[in-house]
Amino acid sequence: MPQKTAKRSALRRVKTDSNRLRWMYTQMVRIREFEEAVKRVFIEHPGVIRGHSHLGDGAEASIVGALSTRRDTDFVMPSYRCHGYPIVLGTPLRNMMAEVFGRRxxxxxxxxxxxxxADPSRYFPGTSGIIGQSIAHATGAALTAQVKKSGQIVYCFFGDGASKQGAFFESLNMAAVWKLPIVYVLENNQYQAYTHFSLEDANAVAGDPLSKKAEAFSIPGATVDGTDPEAVRKVVAKAADRARAGHGPSLVETKFYRLSAHGNVITVPPLPTQFPEHEAVAVYGNRKEFEHWKTKDPIKRFRARLLKNRVLTEASAKRIEAAARAEVEDAVQFALASPLPAPExxxxxxxx
Amino acid sequence: MAKGMMYADAIATAIIEEMQRDPNVVFYGQNMAMTERDPMLKKFGKERVRIAPISETAEIGIGIGAAMTGLRPIVELWMSEFMLVAFDQVINEAPRLRYMSGGQVSVPLVLKAGYGFCAGWAGQHSNVIYHTMMGIPGLKVVVPSTPADAKGLMAAAIRDDSPVVYLHPYMLTLDKGEVPDGEYVVPIGVADIKRAGTDVTIVAIGWMVKKALAAAERLAKEGISAEVVDPRTLAPLDVATIVNSAKKTGRVVLVDQAPRHSSAAAVIAGEIAEHAVGCVNALRMVTALDAPIPYSEPLENYVVPNEDKIVEAVKAVMAHEAVAA
Incomplete structure (x- = not known):
């Protein structure tokens, strides 16, 4: 390649990379702002959110890093901790927040x-609230892609707790036998509901990464720093390429730390509910662990890196953050104004 | 019209015809299509006809996910009790996902299973568990009792956009009957009057329809005219047809292979009590006795309903005057 052309293509690549990195940061911030707003609503508008909500703060690098490898028509099948994924897919935050509020x-x-x-128009068909069961549904979406030869692949997200369900083992076995086009992203946020994963996972007890489970199905398994979106992207890209090439499933463990409690406190009406302290503190009395992982907050770290690499300036980072905050605030106001459904x-x- | 087509062949015919009609229909299960000689495999290829491991949760869950995204899977589960190891998928996933999505997705899935194998299969392979599924909004349950219904209801189940549990009584597998050629669809949710009568209404399900018809034949010789109603679909249940027949005859016998308190008969009795109050003077339930299904033949025969028990129950309700319509 002539030197001039090589230089120009390198420049173009830098520009594309920068755009992507800014896009990734933007999506991570949008997720964080949405989850923070949900948390605030429990305090500012008690009773508006019913039941149990589960937040993805801390998972931003895993979600965005993985989905940065996605093509337009690939399926995304997460668990019930599901706010982050449709945000990346472009689902309007207004309708998302209105759903969290139970509005029409x-x-x-x-x-x-x-x-x-659920937003099937954006290839997000829905979730299951029963831990691990949606792994089978995601595997079924991969069957559809394979039978229809559509070229689609499936991104299946689930937690460390779900990887102890029969649905996990049965699904990965069948996906491996049938060579289904799917990437299993095991989001190890270190707590299965309220229990630390070191108390319930055989690999963890043995000091091994959870991705070791892949060996049981003779498929590739990898563990990656789930607080680093670029590291996640790199590993998931390899798994996605394998799926697209028709070679079957992979298991990627993204290891990070859930920054909020499992969910809002389970109360019986009319007792109000809101988010309690994280289990590390509330259950195990281990504030040190919690504070340690807060220093690894994926958004803070990614922001610092992008500033250092001059992909972002302080001003442009603030613009992204202000825009996300405004978008989420607009969603809250929209949802509050949206009518409740009629009983019938x-x-x-x-x-x- | 194919004369003398076997019940099992009627099901297979429907599956083949629907798979020819719609390329989105796929069919898989354990211990099927194992060699290249398999006729389904030959006809439709290994993309659409698959062998599955012994993994009911994944088999059904994969069916659900595939149905949500554009296929119409038929999962061969062999015996209805095998669903019990995957009941979250049957009860708490397949029928709920459409509703929770606000109607955005649908789950056109068929779960095919035999049930009630009363041939010495003992306590875990002979039971009737449809009551656990017929009260689940969003889930349809069909129980064909003739080869023609077996074909027509399978076609309907495959075309339905809701999840359908297709339960076939194992004891009817070899029974023969007339089956219409070509496209034949029996609508889901419509009961069938298998024999018209005026003195008493016998509502029977699955294998019990055959026994009820035999009982009705015997009763006719004694001058008792029995109407035999086959719900065919347990969910959604055709309450109107059953209630209208009950109102007409004023006497009801409900025949169900399930134990009394987990029977469809108990549900039907409730509907008759509410909707035919004042019109029905006598009602009996002929169900399995409250025991698991035993192994040894005389024990098994004792627990499960039979022709004699039906005749006896009809005579008991005949002792009551019918209410003047």
């Missing part, structure tokens, strides 16, 4: 709530 303008018209967001609407959608 919600994504699912108030029938699903926080745990059951409850009998819709039972049968297709």
């Amino acid at each position: 303008d919600g994504l699912c018209h108030g029938f699903g709530g926080s745990m059951h967001l 609407e409850a009998l819709q959608y039972v049968y297709a």
Whole structure:
């Protein structure tokens, strides 16, 4: 290649990379702002959010890093801790927040709530609230892609707790036998609900990474720093390439730390509920662990790196953050103003 | 019209015809299509006809996910009790996902399983568990009792956009009957009057329809005219047809292979009590006795309903005057 052309293509690559890195930072910030807003609503508007909400703060690098390798029509199948994924897919935050509030303008018209967001128009068919069960559904979406030869792959996200469910083992076995186009992203946020993973995972007890489970199915397994979106992207890209090439599934463990408690406190109405302290503190009395992982906050770290690499300036970073905050605030106001469904609407959608 | 087509062949015919009609229909299960000689495999290829490991949770869950994204899977589960190891997927996933999504997705899935194998299979392979599924909004349950219904309801189940549990009584597998050629769809949710009568209504399900018809034949010789109603679909249940027949005859016998308190008969009795109050003077339930299904033949025969028990119950309700309509 002539020197001039090589230089120009290198420049173009730097520009593309910079755009992507800014996009990644923007999506991570949008997720964080959304989750922070949900948390605030429990305090500022008690009673508006019912049931159990589960937040993805801390998971931003895992979500965005993985989905930065996604093509337009690939399926995304997360667990009930599902707010982050549709944000990256471009689902309007207004309809997402309205669903969390149980309003008619919600994504699912108030029938699903926080745990059951769905936006099939953006290849996010829905979630299960029963831990681990959606791993099988995601595997089924990969069957569809394979039978229809659509070229799609599936990004299946689930937590460390879900990897102890039968659905996990059965699904990975079948996906490996059938060579299904799917990437299993095991998001190890270190707590299965309230229990630290060192107390319930055989690999963890033996001092091994959780991705070792891949060996049981003779498929590739890798563990990656889930607080670093570029590291996640690199590993998931390899797994996605394998899936696209028809070579079957991979298991990627993204290891990070859930920054909020498992969910809001389980109370019986009319007792108000909000987010408690993280389990590390509230259950195990281990503030040191919690503070340690806060220093590894994926957003803070990524921001510092992008400033250092001059992908962002302080001013441009602030612009991104202010825009995300405004977008989320608009979503909250929209959701508060959205009407509740009429009672008799409850009998819709039972049968297709 | 194919004369003398076996029940099992009627099911297979429906599956083949629907797979020819719609390329999105796929079919898989354990211990099927194991060699290249398999006729389904030959016809439709290994993308659409697959062998699955012994993993009911994943088999059904994968069916759900595939249905949510554009396929119409039929999962061969062999015996209805095998669903019990994967009941979250059957009860708490397949019928709920559409509703929770606010109608955005649908789950056109068929779960095919035999049930009630009363041939010495003992306590874990012979039971009737449809009551656990017929009260789950979003889930449809069909129980065909003739080869024609077996074909027509399978076609309907495959075309339905809701998840359908297709339960076939193992004891009817070899039974023969007339089956319409070509496209034949029996609508889900519509009961069938298998024999018209005026004195008493016998509502029977699955294998019990055959026994009820035999009982009705015997009763006719004694001058008792029994109407035999086959719900065919347990969910959604065709309450109107059952209630109308009950109102007409004023006497009801409900025949169900399930134990009394986990029977469809108990649910039907409730509907008759509410909707035919004042019109029905006598009602009996002929169900399995409250025991698991035993192994040895005389024990098994004792627990499961039979023709004699039906005849006896009909005579008992005949002792009551019918209410003047």
